[in-house]
Amino acid sequence: MDVAGVNEILEKFQGVKGNLIGILHEVQNRYSYLPEEELRYISKRTQIPITQIYSIVNFYNRFSLEPKGKNVISVCLGTACHVKGAGKVMDALREKLNIDIGESTDDMNFSLEEVRCIGACSLAPAVVVNEETYGQVKPKQVSTILKQHESSENG
Amino acid sequence: MATLVNLTINGREIQAPEGMTVLEAAKNEGIFIPTLCHHEALEPEGTCRLCIVEVSGAIRHSIRVSCIQEVKEGLIVETETKRIRRDRRLIIELLLGRSPYSKELLDLAGKCGVATSRFRTGEEDDCVRCGRCVRVCRDKIGAYALCWVNRGYDRKVTTDFERLSEYCIGCGSCAQVCPTGAIRIEDRGDERKIYTWGQVIARFKLEKCTECGRPFAPKKYLDRINERAYKTKGLELVDYICPECVKNKERPSPVNVPFGGGAMPFVV
Ligand code: SF4
Ligand code: FES
Ligand code: FES
Numbered sequence: 001m002d003v004a005g006v007n008e009i010l011e012k013f014q015g016v017k018g019n020l021i022g023i024l025h026e027v028q029n030r031y032s033y034l035p036e037e038e039l040r041y042i043s044k045r046t047q048i049p050i051t052q053i054y055s056i057v058n059f060y061n062r063f064s065l066e067p068k069g070k071n072v073i074s075v076c077l078g079t080a081c082h083v084k085g086a087g088k089v090m091d092a093l094r095e096k097l098n099i100d101i102g103e104s105t106d107d108m109n110f111s112l113e114e115v116r117c118i119g120a121c122s123l124a125p126a127v128v129v130n131e132e133t134y135g136q137v138k139p140k141q142v143s144t145i146l147k148q149h150e151s152s153e154n155g
Numbered sequence: 156m157a158t159l160v161n162l163t164i165n166g167r168e169i170q171a172p173e174g175m176t177v178l179e180a181a182k183n184e185g186i187f188i189p190t191l192c193h194h195e196a197l198e199p200e201g202t203c204r205l206c207i208v209e210v211s212g213a214i215r216h217s218i219r220v221s222c223i224q225e226v227k228e229g230l231i232v233e234t235e236t237k238r239i240r241r242d243r244r245l246i247i248e249l250l251l252g253r254s255p256y257s258k259e260l261l262d263l264a265g266k267c268g269v270a271t272s273r274f275r276t277g278e279e280d281d282c283v284r285c286g287r288c289v290r291v292c293r294d295k296i297g298a299y300a301l302c303w304v305n306r307g308y309d310r311k312v313t314t315d316f317e318r319l320s321e322y323c324i325g326c327g328s329c330a331q332v333c334p335t336g337a338i339r340i341e342d343r344g345d346e347r348k349i350y351t352w353g354q355v356i357a358r359f360k361l362e363k364c365t366e367c368g369r370p371f372a373p374k375k376y377l378d379r380i381n382e383r384a385y386k387t388k389g390l391e392l393v394d395y396i397c398p399e400c401v402k403n404k405e406r407p408s409p410v411n412v413p414f415g416g417g418a419m420p421f422v423v
Contacts, residue, residue, distance in 0.1 A: 036316060049299035051322070054315040058304040 001037040005030060010045055020048060020056065024063055033064045061115060069104040069111035071149045074128045078117030085139075086125035090114065092139035096146060109150065162230040163212070177221040177232055178206055188234055189243065189263050191250070192285035193222040194332050198294060203285050204246050205263070209233040218242065240268070248272040250283050257281040257335040276308075280352040282337035288312055288329035296379075298324050300357070312338065314356050323349060323357035325373035345370035364397035371397035 009026045013019035023042060028034055034057055043050040057063045075081075075090045090112075094100060097110055104111040120126045123135025129149055137145070157172035164181050171180040176199065181188050191203040199222040206221045212231035218239070221232075233239065247264045252274030254260050260283060264270075289312060292301045300323035304313050314320040325347050327340040339350045347359040361370035362377060372395065381392050 049293075049322070050315040051293075051299045051302035055302040055304060059306060 001035070001041065002031075003041070006038050006041055010042070020046065020053065021060075024053075024057065028063055031067075032069075033067045036065070061113070067104070067108065069108045071109060071130055072111045072113060074113045074115045074118070076116070076118050076120070076124070076126045076128075077114045078121070078124075080117070080121035081125040084124040084136075088139045089125050089127060089137050089142065092142040093146075096142055110146070160226050160228040160230075162226050162228070162232065164232040165234055171226045173226070175226050177208060177210075177219070177224045177226055177230075180226050181208075181221065181232070181234060186234060187266075188221055189267055190222060191260075191263070191283055191334055192287060194287050194291075196295065197287060197290045197332070199223050200286055200290065203250070203283065205243060205250075207239055207242060207246075209236050209239050243267055244269050248274055252276050253279065254281050254283055254335065254337075255279055257283065257337075259335045278308075280337060281335045282312065282352060283335055284310060284312075285334060286312075287332040287334065288338050291328045291332045292323075296324065296326055296328055298322050298326070298379075300324075301329060311353070312351055313354060317354065319355065320357045324375040324379050325349065325357060325359040326376050326379070342370075347373055362395055364400055365394040366396050366400035369397055369399070371395075 009023055013023050027038055039053055040050055043053055075086055077086050093112055097105055099105055099112055101112055101114050118126060125137050127134045127137045134145060157174055159170045160173055161170055164186055169184055178188055188206050190206045193199055201220040201223040207218050208221045210219050210232055213227040213229040244267060247267055247269045250260055251272035253276050289301045292298050300314060300320040301312055329338045330340040337352055341348045345361045347361055349356045359373035362372055362374055364371050377395055385392055
């Protein structure tokens with residue numbers, strides 16, 4: 001376990017009220033997921049019971065207990081996006097990446113997720129890759145979107 | 156003495172101390188309001204919504220959960236209006252959709268005039284997601300062994316990382332406060348297991364009673380009692396006596412301590 005890394009994050013939030021979510025965010029960003037050992041360590045140091053932490057980690061989509069790929073693709077399956085054919089977009093992505101929702105590719109380049117309404121209904125169906133939002137996505141465009149992120153990584 | 160306030164429940168003018176909930180006040184008057192997540196020994200959380208009542212007068216005319224709503228001077232409460240009955244029946248039907256075989260829920264349904272549920276979920280268990288087990292473990296025992304995971308339909312009670320709990324002390328309070336028996340405790344030989352519908356939460360070896368030799372309580376539990384009830388008074392338990400032997404001997408023993416092990420007040 002990366003004690004120094006977690007300590008650094010904990011130090012930053014020392015004495016901040018309601019700091020748990022902030023700590024978890026940083027840990028998630030640093031390691032691409034929330035490793036069990038790290039969570040237990042945080043519990044010990046913050047005196048927040050591990051069950052409380054586990055509950056919170058489970059509640060928010062943003063947190064993951066499994067390592068995530070370098071690029072996280074979130075397909076909105078909220079009402080508006082669903083109506084506008086998000087299901088087909090999702091299917092295209094699943095086929096192209098050869099993984100299911102909640103999984104990552106073997107090379108850990110991509111993870112696929114579903115989200116429920118990201119507040120971009122006017123762009124439905126919406127797909128978010130990392131921090132970038134794509135609107136009115138058609139199943140055909142899926143390859144292009146994936147390529148952009150593959151290449152941005154190489155270059 | 157707390158100040159008394161005047162309110163009306165179902166047309167009856169009553170007095171109740173400030174800070175009391177409408178549910179308690181109604182109960183004192185012998186007025187029945189169905190409840191599920193409420194438990195006398197626990198802080199109310201208002202999750203099941205069964206105890207709804209219609210209020211007006213001192214506050215805006217609306218529907219409130221009576222296990223949380225406090226009495227107020229001039230409050231007018233109705234527990235059996237058409238609207239309340241209809242909404243309550245719907246709530247029961249929804250709960251039945253998930254737990255169609257829970258005897259306790261079926262009894263309540265009967266009392267509220269619900270014969271069948273229009274909802275079928277396919278996935279069924281007896282847990283009504285009332286959270287009593289989580290609350291007692293957290294707020295009364297202080298073990299923090301149980302927690303909620305997931306959301307919506309997948310919400311369930313479990314342990315950290317959904318494995319055998321390291322923090323459970325095996326007191327069985329969760330099973331005791333569970334209104335439906337969804338979380339259970341089972342002693343067999345010298346082993347205690349605590350279960351939910353999908354998982355063994357914890358396992359313990361039972362210590363033997365120093366009087367009769369019968370295995371009766373996990374070490375962690377006895378230690379906790381020692382810690383909480385005796386050590387603070389500068390005492391320490393040296394012999395562990397089971398409830399049966401205590402009855403016969405009328406001497407203090409770990410199970411006389413007012414938590415867990417049969418001593419929790421239980422209301423349905
Ligand atoms: S296991 Fe029992 S006490 Fe716990 S939430 Fe379910 S019904 Fe309520
Ligand atoms: S439903 Fe997809 S952004 Fe709102
Ligand atoms: S008893 Fe009041 S909400 Fe459950």
